[in-house]
Amino acid sequence: MIANAKQLPVEYNDGFPEGVYGALWRSGNAFGIIVSNECPTAGHRRFTLAHELGHYHLDGHVEQLFRGGDGLAPSLAGHFRGRKDPIEVEADAFAGELLVPTPFARSLLDGPSVGMRGVLRLRDAFDVSLSCAAIRYAQLADxxxxxxxxxxxxxxxxxxxxxxxxxxxxxxxxxxxxxxxxxxxxxxxxxxxxxxxxxxxxxxxxxxxxxxxxxxxxxxxxxxxxxxxxxxxxxxxxxFPDLPDPDTAYLLAEREEREAREARDGSGRRGDWRTGLRTYGFDSTDD
Ligand SMILES: [Zn+2]
Missing domain, CATH: 3.30.450 (Beta-Lactamase)
Known part of the structure; x- marks a missing residue:
């Protein structure tokens, strides 16, 4: 329905390569979405469609996927694998927001510590997979x-x-x-x-x-x-109901980091510009 409103044809088809459930195609100025009949559940199918819509609507995606030419841009399987490619992450986020819109989702997550009950509520209200509902819960939880x-x-x-x-x-x-x-x-x-x-x-x-x-x-x-x-x-x-509040935790983590660094360097040297980067955890190991 959402796709039709934008004059974007959606087809359901067989014969996708393994691990691919959706694709966006381009022919000149015309675009369309193909979703695999092999999506295992209705929630998965909806997520795949929403993800491809993300590629169509988000800035720069069409340019990056088609490099100015025509063709078919397949997306690798949805949210059961950690994604690294930024445009895939963006398309997933777009899909999550489209299927489980923040204001409505928040109203279902009212009250402290709803946990799995809240996730099930999101799943049932928005007809999405449990994992999609859970990711949205993690994004919205305080x-x-x-x-x-x-x-x-x-x-x-x-x-x-x-x-x-x-x-x-x-x-x-x-x-x-x-x-x-x-x-x-x-x-x-x-x-x-x-x-x-x-x-x-x-x-x-x-x-x-x-x-x-x-x-x-x-x-x-x-x-x-x-x-x-x-x-x-x-x-x-x-x-984790009894962790220290974030400001205290942040100061503790910073102190720990500094002490570890000082122990490592053996000199207690300060003012290294790189320490800021390490403190914020911008290393490339988190996938
Ligand atoms: Zn994709």
């Missing part, structure tokens, strides 16, 4: 939390709330390819195919440092996990 997608107990990607990111240091470390804790609900579901595939849930309350190395020693991580059915993956929400 509290420190992270959404983790894992398969067989190994993390595939994470989405952190701004309030968690603001904790600095440990909270920004990449988790990809790491094991989830042995005592977690996520690990229990990973070991139980029948429950995982029927969308069963599990939960735990562990120390934050069992999930994230370097987290404050007494902080708690409240976990809610749910099986993603046919995707054979597990979606987990971790909330």
């Amino acid at each position: 509290e420190p939390l992270v959404v983790v997608l894992s398969k067989d107990g190994v993390v595939e990607w994470t989405a952190r709330s701004e309030a968690l990111w603001a904790q600095g240091g440990w909270a920004r470390r990449p988790w990809k390819q790491e094991w989830v804790p042995r005592r977690s609900g996520t690990r229990r579901l990973a070991g139980d195919a029948a429950r995982r595939r029927t969308g069963a849930d599990d939960s735990s309350e562990l120390l934050a440092c069992e999930w994230c190395e370097g987290a404050p020693p007494s902080a708690v991580a409240v976990e809610e996990a749910i099986g993603l059915g046919i995707f054979d993956r597990i979606l987990t929400i971790l909330r």
Whole structure:
């Protein structure tokens, strides 16, 4: 409907290469979208369509995808893999905002710590996949939390709330390819195919440092996990209800960073311009 309003034809088709669910085509000034019939769910199909609309509408995407010529620009599979290409990240963000608009979503997330209940509410209200709903939840939440997608107990990607990111240091470390804790609900579901595939849930309350190395020693991580059915993956929400407020956390992280640096340099030297970059975590290791 959204696409038709813009005179952009949408087709559903077979025969896409593996891992590709959508594409934008160009022929002169005409554009169109093709979505694969192999999208496993309606939510996935809607996300794919919205993602391609993003490429059509966002500044610079058409130019970059077609380089002035005609052709077909396929997009690699949606939100089950960490994306690196900036235009793919932008198109995903566009899709998330289009399908789960901020003001309406916020009204469904009212009240503190709604957790998985809030994610399910978003999924049902906007008819999107659980993972899309969870990413939007992470983007909109005011509290420190992270959404983790894992398969067989190994993390595939994470989405952190701004309030968690603001904790600095440990909270920004990449988790990809790491094991989830042995005592977690996520690990229990990973070991139980029948429950995982029927969308069963599990939960735990562990120390934050069992999930994230370097987290404050007494902080708690409240976990809610749910099986993603046919995707054979597990979606987990971790909330950290008793972390220090971000300003304090930031100062603590900065002090830790400085002390580590001084210990490393052995000289306690100050004023190195590069330290600012390190403090803000702009390294290239987080994928
Ligand atoms: Zn794309």
